[in-house]
Amino acid sequence: MFDFPEGKRYNSFAGHYRRKYGERLQKLVLDAGFSCPNRDGTLGTGGCTYCDNAAFHPGYSTAGKSLWDQIDEGIEFHHGRYPRVKHYLAYFQSYSNTYGPLDKLKRLYEEALSHPSVVGLVIGTRPDCIDEEKLDYLASLPSQIITIEYGIESCYDNTLERINRGHDFECARKAVEMTASRGLDVGAHFILGLPGETREMLLDQCDLISSLPLTSVKFHQLQIVKGTKMEVEYSKNPEDFLRLPLDEYLDLVIDILERLRPDLYIERVAGEVPPRFVNETPWGLIRNDGILRLLDRRLEERDTFQGKLFNR
Numbered sequence: 001m002f003d004f005p006e007g008k009r010y011n012s013f014a015g016h017y018r019r020k021y022g023e024r025l026q027k028l029v030l031d032a033g034f035s036c037p038n039r040d041g042t043l044g045t046g047g048c049t050y051c052d053n054a055a056f057h058p059g060y061s062t063a064g065k066s067l068w069d070q071i072d073e074g075i076e077f078h079h080g081r082y083p084r085v086k087h088y089l090a091y092f093q094s095y096s097n098t099y100g101p102l103d104k105l106k107r108l109y110e111e112a113l114s115h116p117s118v119v120g121l122v123i124g125t126r127p128d129c130i131d132e133e134k135l136d137y138l139a140s141l142p143s144q145i146i147t148i149e150y151g152i153e154s155c156y157d158n159t160l161e162r163i164n165r166g167h168d169f170e171c172a173r174k175a176v177e178m179t180a181s182r183g184l185d186v187g188a189h190f191i192l193g194l195p196g197e198t199r200e201m202l203l204d205q206c207d208l209i210s211s212l213p214l215t216s217v218k219f220h221q222l223q224i225v226k227g228t229k230m231e232v233e234y235s236k237n238p239e240d241f242l243r244l245p246l247d248e249y250l251d252l253v254i255d256i257l258e259r260l261r262p263d264l265y266i267e268r269v270a271g272e273v274p275p276r277f278v279n280e281t282p283w284g285l286i287r288n289d290g291i292l293r294l295l296d297r298r299l300e301e302r303d304t305f306q307g308k309l310f311n312r
Helices: 013-021 067-079 102-113 132-140 157-162 169-180 199-204 206-211 229-236 246-259 288-302
Strands: 025-030 087-092 118-125 145-153 185-192 216-221 265-268
Touching: 013 265, 025 067, 025 118, 067 087, 067 102, 087 102, 102 118, 102 132, 132 145, 132 169, 145 169, 169 185, 185 246, 199 206, 199 246, 206 246, 216 246, 246 288
Parallel strands: 025 087, 087 118, 118 145, 145 185, 185 216, 216 265
Antiparallel strands: none
């Protein structure tokens, strides 16, 4: 088994930060007022069928509030849970955070980096909202921690079309390769359980994920958010959705981990949505730290680890 951080059986991203920088670095979610090309009419309207961005960010992160105010409130928000954290990453999360002119991006990113407690940036965006000029600028920033996190969601073009993603997988591959070629860290986000995708499909895409020059990956279970187009689709065709109880979901995650490159950092294996945004909470109100404890236990029970079945 590989020498994973913190003695875990997978390559923990939080452990990677502790090992590399000697401390825990906490993300502060920011809303800088961006939009998306499939919301503002450039590609389409309505956004991805699963998306209600309000369900995915904390209360201190509010568009129209200054970045420094969001950072200060975010530090206060996290202090109770992580009192020993001293440094933070400004996480531009809401919508597509490279979707704008370069001058605007420079102003926002540099404002966040000027905060004395911020030591780096994590920029969430879409693969079709990046270009050579923006990447050259990001690579020139003096901060040693700059991560571009792409919402890829699925490796299957039929799925991407069905969820109104507005780009294909080849677009995602190109964005990841352009970003990695500049020495920037590259993260990718995938949703497990999108309509039409089977368990076998989710395992089959692992080789493709591992072939990308990614630094880290996030996996979230699909959550059906109230008021979204996906809620309507799910009500009409529930048989098209892979909905697993927690124990089966953890086994799926482990099956995925076994097939991934062992050097890929695993940042998340599940997501949280406040109960008011969903009609059901099939796993109860278990938090991510509880899910990770269950994952650790199940990995030990199965005596397995990330990369065990990776095709080198």
